[in-house]
Amino acid sequence: MDQSTLDKLPKGFKSIGSDFGTDQTAFKGVPWGKAMMWIFLLSDTFIFSCFLLSYMKGRASTVDSWPNPSEVFALDFMGVPVPLLLIAIMTFVLITSSGTMALAVKYGYERNRKLCGIFLVLTAIGGLTFVGMQAFEWSKLIHEGVRPWENPFGAPQFGSFFFMITGFHGTHVSIGVIFLFIFARKVFRGDFDTGKRGYFTTMKSDYVAIEILGLYWHFVDLVWVFIFAFFYLW
Amino acid sequence: MIDNTDTNKEKPTTTHKIGIYLWIWGLLFVLSFFSYMVDWFQFQGLLRWTLILTFMFLKAGLIMMFFMHLFWERYTLVNVLLWPMTAIACFVGLMVAEGKYTVFTRFIYFVLGE
Numbered sequence: 308m309d310q311s312t313l314d315k316l317p318k319g320f321k322s323i324g325s326d327f328g329t330d331q332t333a334f335k336g337v338p339w340g341k342a343m344m345w346i347f348l349l350s351d352t353f354i355f356s357c358f359l360l361s362y363m364k365g366r367a368s369t370v371d372s373w374p375n376p377s378e379v380f381a382l383d384f385m386g387v388p389v390p391l392l393l394i395a396i397m398t399f400v401l402i403t404s405s406g407t408m409a410l411a412v413k414y415g416y417e418r419n420r421k422l423c424g425i426f427l428v429l430t431a432i433g434g435l436t437f438v439g440m441q442a443f444e445w446s447k448l449i450h451e452g453v454r455p456w457e458n459p460f461g462a463p464q465f466g467s468f469f470f471m472i473t474g475f476h477g478t479h480v481s482i483g484v485i486f487l488f489i490f491a492r493k494v495f496r497g498d499f500d501t502g503k504r505g506y507f508t509t510m511k512s513d514y515v516a517i518e519i520l521g522l523y524w525h526f527v528d529l530v531w532v533f534i535f536a537f538f539y540l541w
Numbered sequence: 542m543i544d545n546t547d548t549n550k551e552k553p554t555t556t557h558k559i560g561i562y563l564w565i566w567g568l569l570f571v572l573s574f575f576s577y578m579v580d581w582f583q584f585q586g587l588l589r590w591t592l593i594l595t596f597m598f599l600k601a602g603l604i605m606m607f608f609m610h611l612f613w614e615r616y617t618l619v620n621v622l623l624w625p626m627t628a629i630a631c632f633v634g635l636m637v638a639e640g641k642y643t644v645f646t647r648f649i650y651f652v653l654g655e
Contacts, residue, residue, distance in 0.1 A: 313615075316615075318616075319616060320616060322615055322616050322617060323616050323617050323620055326615065326616075326617040327617065333617060334615070334617060334618050334621075335615055335617070336615065337614070337615075337618060342618070345618065345621075345622060349621075349622055349625055352625075352626065352629070353625070353629070356629045356632070360632060360633060360636050363633070363636060363637070363640065364636050364639065364640045364643075367637070367640030367641065367643075367644060368640045368643035368644045368647065369644070369647075370644065370647050370648060370651060370652055377580055377583070390580055390581065391577065391580055395573075395577045398573050398577070399570065399573060402566070402569045402570060402573060405566075405569070405604065405608060406562065406563075406565075406566035406569075408608075409562045409565075409566070409607075409608045410559070410562060413556055413557065413559065413562060416556040417556050518610070521608075521609075522609055525604055525605075525608045525609045526609070528604060528608075529601055529604050529605065529609075532597055532600045532601050532604070533597065533601070535576070535597075536576065536593050536594070536596070536597035539580075540576060540579060540580055540589075540593050541590075541593065
């Protein structure tokens with residue numbers, strides 16, 4: 308659906324009724340791949356919400372004292388323990404990679420093959436750095452004796468929530484990195500300019516795929532915003 | 542009335558000025574820095590919660606609106622996404638009450654009972 312047709316449709320809250328009332332296409336002007344990615348992300352939101360909710364309930368209902376995240380996640384920098392240093396760096400790395408992803412989407416739509424590919428690779432490197440630092444954080448805590456069933460700092464539930472939530476998020480980042488590299492290769496090869504048909508699909512490649520990938524990557528960043536606030540800062 | 546016949550000739554018109562992205566990027570950095578400062582200065586109690594939640598929702602909102610382009614999407618898609626999330630917020634409210642009740646009974650029967 309092109310922009311001039313979209314402009315003629317009703318705007319605002321009235322458009323909800325008219326969009327759902329029409330035949331076949333409820334999400335006007337949204338390619339089906341993008342709509343499906345949004346619906347997947349919504350279901351993923353529910354999964355992450357369930358994890359964070361169970362963490363909240365577990366932390367609120369334990370009679371033991373909760374480990375102080377500011378001390379547990381402190382990192383020694385030149386002999387001085389700096390609170391949450393690694394987590395802060397991880398947050399900035401992920402935001403940076405989100406920014407480069409946004410630029411990759413922009414240059415993709417402008418059919419700037421080279422810049423789009425470069426920014427995709429930069430995003431993937433950011434994601435790899437993030438996963439690497441998370442692996443470092445995990446091994447540090449495991450060495451200090453944090454287990455899913457016990458830890459030396461306080462309430463025993465701490466470990467299971469930590470490994471489950473950050474592990475599930477880290478898995479999302481890792482999958483994202485794999486897809487970023489696959490799509491960077493496709494961009495550099497020119498699949499999206501020639502409209503080459505994909506391996507799994509008979510449909511022609513289009514730069515909208517970069518936006519769909521971008522939605523996933525921004526979602527991973529979005530989830531980290533909530534984990535950072537609820538798990539590390541709270 | 543702005544003449545938009547020229548822009549329609551270009552194939553996808555979903556591209557935005559680079560300034561928007563750089564601004565949002567910068568704002569996200571500043572907000573993350575602020576939320577880190579909440580921990581750095583060890584604010585406690587109500588002030589800490591308010592600051593953490595404010596920075597969190599601002600960051601989440603900026604990412605969803607501009608990086609994920611929801612600001613430019615039609616209301617149908619936006620509403621399909623936001624109402625289920627409102628249901629999650631209600632769920633959070635229910636679980637806060639439930640958590641308070643659980644810790645109350647645990648204190649009475651486990652801690653005081655010993």
